[in-house]
Amino acid sequence: MNRLNLLALSVAAGLMLAAPAVAQDAARDNTVALTFETGARTGSVMVALYDSAAAYNGGRPVGSMMLDVAGGNTVATFEDLPAGDYAAKAFHDVNGDGEMNTNPFGIPVEPYAFSNNAVGNMGPASWERARFTVSGDAAQTIQLR
Numbered sequence: 001m002n003r004l005n006l007l008a009l010s011v012a013a014g015l016m017l018a019a020p021a022v023a024q025d026a027a028r029d030n031t032v033a034l035t036f037e038t039g040a041r042t043g044s045v046m047v048a049l050y051d052s053a054a055a056y057n058g059g060r061p062v063g064s065m066m067l068d069v070a071g072g073n074t075v076a077t078f079e080d081l082p083a084g085d086y087a088a089k090a091f092h093d094v095n096g097d098g099e100m101n102t103n104p105f106g107i108p109v110e111p112y113a114f115s116n117n118a119v120g121n122m123g124p125a126s127w128e129r130a131r132f133t134v135s136g137d138a139a140q141t142i143q144l145r
Contacts, residue, residue, distance in 0.1 A: 027082055027083075028080045028081060028082050029080065030080075030081045030082065030083055030134045030135065030136060030137065030138070031077060031078065031079045031080075031081065031137045031138070032049065032077070032078045032081060032086060032088075032134055032137075032138045032139075032140075033075060033076070033077045033078075033137070033138070033139040033140075034047060034049075034075065034076045034077075034078075034088055034090075034115070034139075034140050034142055035074060035075045035139070035140070035141045035142065036067065036069075036074045036075075036076070036090060036092075036113070036141075036142050036143075036144055037074070037141060037142070037143045037144065038069055038074060038092055038111065038144050039111065039144070040069065040092065040094050040111075041069060041070060042069065042070050042094055042095075042096070043069055043070065043092060043093045043094040043095060043096045044066045044067055044068055044069055044070075044092075044093045044096065045066070045067040045069055045074065045076075045090055045091070045092050045093070045144065046064075046066055046067075046090060046091055046092075046093055046100075047064060047065050047066075047067065047076040047088060047089075047090040048061040048063075048064040048088065048089050048090070049061055049062055049063045049064065049076075049078050049086055049087075049088050050062065050086065050087050050088070050089070050127075051081075051084060051085065051086055052085075053127040053128075053131075056087050056089070056127045056130070057127065062078075062081070062086075063078045063081075065078075069092070076088075076090075081134060083133075083134055083135045083136075084133070084134060085131050085132070085133055085134070086115070086131070086132060086133075086134055086138075087114065087115050087116075087127055087130035087131045087132065088114065088115040088130065088142070089112075089113075089114055089115075089124065089130075090112065090113050090114075090142065090144065091108070091110055091111065091112040091113075091144075092110055092111040092112070092144045093110060094110050094111070095110075100112065111144035111145055112144065112145075113142045113143060113144045113145065114129070114130040114142075115130045115131075115132055115140055115142065116129060116130055116131075116132055116140070117140075117142055117143055118130040
């Protein structure tokens with residue numbers, strides 16, 4: 001299985017295994033808002049947020065969500081986060097089948113993206129390229145391509 005297929009599995013698994021909500025306290029008052037620019041108004045954007053390189057590279061996300069692009073929702077907001085480093089992975093499920101579709105060579109045929117608009121080299125963007133620091137509120141606009 002190639003690395004981009006692992007990206008799709010990672011994001012999809014994150015939607016099913018997102019960490020349960022934790023009680024809010026003063027150390028968890030940070031918010032991340034990720035706005036996704038898409039070329040289509042169909043389907044959903046699947047988003048997973050990670051808080052470590054280990055989680056980003058195959059572990060459990062700290063949060064995940066599905067955005068209904070057809071309904072006009074293109075902003076993923078994650079609240080009550082502790083300050084620290086985060087990175088996001090996302091893909092646009094244009095046809096609504098719940099999967100990142102690929103061609104016979106495993107190359108995605110649906111748009112995908114990483115925080116910081118990071119790009120990978122023959123696979124997903126690395127944690128180092130996608131990582132951003134959160135202390136207070138953070139916002140990014142991410143282009144799905």
